[in-house]
């Protein structure tokens with residue numbers, strides 16, 4: 041016999057609109073072991089909480105069921121009410137009648153019936169619940185930041201300045217990310233390098249930051265407060281402890297490869313630094329381009345290096361670091377527009393993508409900041425095509441958010457650096473940030489021509505074969521236009537990194553339909569993820585500008601700090617255990633657990649679960665053929681009782 | 690080329706004797722005489738003197754991999770294994786139930802094995818269309834070549850022609866006949882759970898009496914537990930005293946599994962058990 045109290049929340053009209061809440065409470069009162077059932081407008085408010093606390097005492101309740109919103113919202117709130125009233129917090133059950141009921145129907149009969157079914161199941165399960173004790177664990181105070189773009193740099197610096205130790209892992213040979221490729225940044229047009237390079241340098245100098253370039257995370261074990269992260273240091277073939285950055289080697293090197301940093305517009309050496317302000321400013325050898333690795337002969341760099349830093353024998357190495365929290369800031373890629381053959385990217389030399397143009401503007405770029413076409417000529421007419429692949433049902437439905445603004449920036453820079461006519465082909469102009477509308481107005485004044493219509497096709501000009509023609513419908517005049525130009529700039533969709541899926545898998549992140557990392561809650565937990573202790577910042581979460589990226593980075597740093605600032609933390613008691621008498625040693629549990637908690641005890645011939653690692657997801661219990669696994673709080677008996685209750689309806 | 694069963698029996702005896710005499714293994718899983726020639730039985734030779742009792746003929750269909758998991762880990766065992774049996778050995782190695790280094794696999798290349806109840810050839814129905822073992826240390830005959838290779842899934846044609854309702858009715862009818870003797874799970878090399886879920890009382894997953902809902906619970910769950918693991922030896926169906934064609938269900942699941950994940954059970958030691966192995970590029974069809 042248990043004594044159950046059921047508390048039905050209206051959530052204003054959120055629930056009450058499509059569930060007859062008082063009828064639900066009356067129904068609850070008829071269920072076995074329910075001794076009190078009430079409904080109330082806002083159960084999470086102070087009077088609501090006090091009502092539950094009062095009834096726990098008054099009716100000597102030993103189980104509490106709150107039928108309200110998702111447990112993600114208020115499970116903690118109501119657990120605290122139970123704990124403060126002297127009840128074990130695991131004797132709380134939340135029935136989600138908002139997200140799972142009232143918000144998914146317009147029909148009040150249907151809503152009420154489903155709410156009753158869920159509650160009927162919950163009462164049956166609640167009777168079988170047992171008190172559980174949370175575990176208290178030590179917290180490691182260091183933080184890992186993955187990705188050294190502006191987001192990762194900012195987060196690392198903020199955390200390091202609070203005195204925490206930070207590991208910053210960057211897969212390239214330098215930090216800086218996309219921002220380091222730009223010349224100017226909208227809307228203020230301040231020089232990108234001037235604001236970024238001091239930060240990059242601070243990262244290198246900071247005593248609390250361990251900078252790990254040419255590195256990737258290869259394995260993640262553990263859980264919030266106690267992650268064990270294995271990092272692969274890719275062979276650089278240059279010993280950075282010896283190298284003094286004289287760069288004599290890069291001058292002599294005969295090997296050549298396209299420069300990723302300059303978006304393939306020029307070549308670089310096989311031993312190289314990506315750009316002059318790279319951090320660290322020490323070279324690496326690109327194995328695929330190196331004459332010695334390809335032909336077995338050369339070693340010129342080794343001969344000129346006085347520091348004896350070149351090491352052709354270097355191998356990838358692996359190190360493991362322990363951290364309490366992780367910030368993922370791996371940024372973005374641009375969509376490969378070659379797939380959109382109507383725009384001729386990759387076919388016509390006059391068609392560029394946005395990042396290539398950033399490099400053309402950059403004084404450290406391939407042309408020294410001069411805007412010239414691939415044939416060296418200065419363009420006379422330039423068309424900038426917005427929304428290529430974005431806001432496009434056939435490709436990416438999302439808006440890439442920064443293209444309107446950087447396209448305006450491009451227009452300004454083209455005007456500044458050439459005498460060309462500049463045309464913008466846009467669907468509509470999105471200038472919703474601080475100072476953005478003003479920036480837009482400023483560019484209008486600069487004699488830039490705006491054509492409201494999406495560029496439909498780029499073709500070779502019939503009359504002048506070395507020119508291009510942009511076709512579009514001007515939706516203001518309703519006319520179809522064909523505009524001859526010398527240069528076309530595509531603003532491609534901003535998309536997740538090619539390896540975002542792998543990162544998601546490593547850190548147990550969810551991704552949205554495009555592959556951007558999902559936040560725990562779009563409004564109330566935009567930097568947290570479903571993986572506790574792992575936070576996200578910057579464009580890896582969704583397209584955004586630098587100010588928003590930096591704000592997120594600071595936020596993620598603060599979130600990480602809330603974890604690593606404590607030396608102990610409480611963990612959920614809802615873990616799994618193996619009943620050795622039933623285990624048939626199939627090791628399914630060992631194979632499916634995403635957290636590596638179960639292991640095979642060879643001496644006993646059965647599997648066991650390391651509770652420190654278990655997150656209570658229940659996967660193992662579901663694949664255990666002889667049901668030897670007991671998932672606490674979701675035992676087979678409890679779940680079956682709930683199902684029976686549900687199916688009674 | 691006809692198969693010489695005498696030759697295989699001779700080779701089996703010779704190798705078994707060598708292995709037992711040298712102490713390389715402590716037992717040899719083979720076949721011995723049953724109550725007559727047509728009913729050979731699994732036989733465990735533990736001493737060189739036991740070897741004379743070993744037989745091999747076309748009725749030796751039993752899958753001896755069934756017995757591997759009955760011995761403590763690290764027991765050194767030699768096992769006579771036909772094609773499908775060797776797949777069971779491979780699957781058990783994948784599942785880490787037995788260790789490769791503890792086994793000597795005496796591979797038997799053979800076709801034309803017969804069902805001891807009906808005398809009918811079993812190649813086309815079961816044995817996965819294979820004649821040669823996929824794993825062995827010593828081969829007890831010459832590899833079979835030139836036999837018409839049939840797809841292991843050909844026999845599904847009639848079953849697949851049925852629609853959903855017909856299949857449901859078919860299984861309700863067939864599984865409704867089950868007398869719950871559990872010969873199927875006893876014969877199956879992959880059914881090594883002890884206790885079996887159906888024997889449990891808390892929770893009680895299904896009724897234990899031979900009636901429809903409990904029968905369905907037992908069999909559908911067993912089919913599910915064998916998904917991606919059944920190596921198509923057909924032993925369950927031959928063991929069944931009321932001749933329920935269990936192999937049809939297993940084959941259908943095996944086919945789906947192979948189509949979805951590109952992997953058949955027990956074909957390679959390097960494979961991971963398919964349903965408990967996650968690959969980023971796994972098919973999502975199963976969720977649709």
Ligand SMILES: Cc1cc2nc3c(=O)[nH]c(=O)nc-3n(C[C@H](O)[C@H](O)[C@H](O)COP(=O)(O)OP(=O)(O)OC[C@H]3O[C@@H](n4cnc5c(N)ncnc54)[C@H](O)[C@@H]3O)c2cc1C
Nearest residue numbers: 187189190191211217218225226370371372578579585586
């Ligand atoms: C053409 C263009 C122009 C723009 N101009 C402006 C502008 O003028 N003003 C403005 O405010 N915004 C602008 N933006 C937006 C701006 O680029 C972004 O807001 C900003 O760069 C986001 O920074 P980030 O750190 O999130 O990502 P990124 O800059 O992409 O940095 C991510 C970093 O993570 C590293 N990384 C990736 N994967 C891994 C991995 N698996 N392991 C380790 N490291 C990894 C990458 O190498 C990189 O260094 C522009 C965008 C584009 C496309």
Ligand code: SF4
Nearest residue numbers: 623624626627629664
């Ligand atoms: S899944 Fe179950 S039976 Fe298999 S090893 Fe794990 S606990 Fe044991």
Ligand code: SF4
Nearest residue numbers: 633654655657658660
């Ligand atoms: S419940 Fe099982 S699968 Fe989930 S984390 Fe715990 S041990 Fe791993």
Ligand code: SF4
Nearest residue numbers: 867868870871873929
């Ligand atoms: S062998 Fe046949 S009768 Fe016996 S349990 Fe299996 S299916 Fe049922």
